Amino acid sequence: MPDNTLRSPASDTPFSADGYAGDPAVRAEWDNRYADRQQLWSGLPNGALVAEVASLTPGRVLDVGCGEGADAIWLAGRGWDVTGLEVSGVALERAAGHARDAGLTVRWIHAALTDAALPPASFDLVSAQYPALLRTPDAAAERALLAAVAPGGVLLLVHHAGMDAPRADHSEFDPADYVWPSMVAALLDDDWTVEVDEQRPRTAPEGGAGAHHTDDVVLRARRVR
Numbered sequence: 372m373p374d375n376t377l378r379s380p381a382s383d384t385p386f387s388a389d390g391y392a393g394d395p396a397v398r399a400e401w402d403n404r405y406a407d408r409q410q411l412w413s414g415l416p417n418g419a420l421v422a423e424v425a426s427l428t429p430g431r432v433l434d435v436g437c438g439e440g441a442d443a444i445w446l447a448g449r450g451w452d453v454t455g456l457e458v459s460g461v462a463l464e465r466a467a468g469h470a471r472d473a474g475l476t477v478r479w480i481h482a483a484l485t486d487a488a489l490p491p492a493s494f495d496l497v498s499a500q501y502p503a504l505l506r507t508p509d510a511a512a513e514r515a516l517l518a519a520v521a522p523g524g525v526l527l528l529v530h531h532a533g534m535d536a537p538r539a540d541h542s543e544f545d546p547a548d549y550v551w552p553s554m555v556a557a558l559l560d561d562d563w564t565v566e567v568d569e570q571r572p573r574t575a576p577e578g579g580a581g582a583h584h585t586d587d588v589v590l591r592a593r594r595v596r
Contacts, residue, residue: 393458393483397505401459405439411462412438414469416445417500418574419529419587423567424449430495433519435484436502440466440477447475451496454478456487485511492594495524501531504550513555517563520594525566528552532570532586552590559592567591 391398405411420442429450434443437455439462447453447470455477457463463479470477480487484504497519504512520526530552556568573587 391458391460391481392486392488397483398458398460402461405459405461405465410439410465412441414439414441416442417529419571419589420498420500420527421445422574423527423589423591424496424498427496427525430524431493431521432496432498433489433494435497435499435516436504437466437479438462440469442498442500443477444470444473444475446498447477448473454480454494456480456482456484456489458483484515487515489515489519491518492521494519495521496527497524498527500527500529502528502550506548506550506554510554510558512550513558516555517558517594522594522596524594526555526590526592526594528555528590530588531573532588552588556590556592562594562596563592564595565590565592 424446429446430452432446432451432453434446434453434455437443437457438459440455443453443455443466455463455466457466457479458481460481463481466477467479480489482488484502485507497516499516504516506512516526516528534546534549534551552568556565559565568590570586570588
């Protein structure tokens with residue numbers, strides 16, 4: 372069985388597509404999206420993440436859909452033990468380079484969330500910032516997010532407000548294909564306490580894809596046992 376955990380950025384070991392765990396078509400889609408631009412995102416940490424972790428004690432964190440690594444690197448610089456998960460090898464190469472330049476160590480996993488074989492209940496924070504998680508009848512992605520959080524830990528899920536509504540622009544994007552915060556919230560039971568569940572104005576970084584979105588939906592839930 373291949374080792375899906377990519378080495379520390381300090382190792383200078385190139386990423387291997389052979390280590391990817393997930394749907395090759397999804398990986399190719401995101402590799403192409405990243406390859407089209409030298410830098411897809413702003414390079415700054417997401418504002419909702421910065422706001423919501425300010426009161427948290429650093430521990431183990433999983434950054435779901437870490438992209439080019441801005442959130443992961445910001446967290447590592449503040450004492451978190453960071454694992455970044457991403458389907459795009461192109462994005463992970465950039466992320467690892469940025470971490471190496473910053474002198475920070477982040478573990479990288481080249482996999483889809485549902486195929487990553489993450490150790491259960493092992494992260495003090497699971498952060499998913501605007502994730503493109505595909506919806507399945509068994510709610511696999513939603514359950515994977517919840518399963519990764521350790522007792523006492525926090526799940527932070529942030530998405531663009533209004534994206535879950537049907538669109539009339541005839542684009543290929545169908546919101547019914549994706550997981551939204553309300554779907555995760557619906558699975559929370561007595562093992563969880565909802566600390567934040569709201570829509571708020573977004574602090575959007577300048578530049579990068581998605582900068583035109585003005586409002587966030589923020590779900591922050593703590594696993595009590």
